[in-house]
Amino acid sequence: MATPQRTLNLTRGAILEVPTLLVCLRHFTVVSLTLLSRGLTAPNLRMKPVTALGVLSLVLNIMCAALNLIRGVHLAEHSLQVAQEEVGNILAFFIPSVACIVQCYLYLFYSPTRTLKVLLMLASICLGNAYLHGLRNTWQILFHVGVAFLSSYQILTRQLQERQSDYGV
Known part of the structure; x- marks a missing residue:
């Protein structure tokens, strides 16, 4: 006996099957992790010291991620029990959260x-906030995009840091 296919209405007029959505999410995660893992560490290279504006941007970014x-966890707790249509909104909160941490x-x-x-993370934050336009007011969206x-x-x-020449060492 065949199991009934559940569908999700993610955007106005677009219907996706649940297995298709999970495959797309898995593919996005694999592609993101692959891009992030390429050339992630460079042990001999050091960055210049962090500035005060850099510390401010870090604190604001951590706050936006939190x-x-x-909001994503709260929406997931309440929406998944009532309606399956909110998966798009839940992902629209979680993806920018991960992008802020990255x-x-x-x-x-x-x-x-x-x-x-940086461009990939900026695009995911901007698109996630544009998708959440109905759940956030304009000031919240401008704050997250500004950060x-x-x-x-x-x-960028x-x-x-410039390398010190250590000829004798």
């Missing part, structure tokens, strides 16, 4: 492909 995570990592540690990663732009700017302007 707010997204709290932005913190990119600011603190060097990565050879950081420009591509993402500030962090992206801080990541933080340079490597």
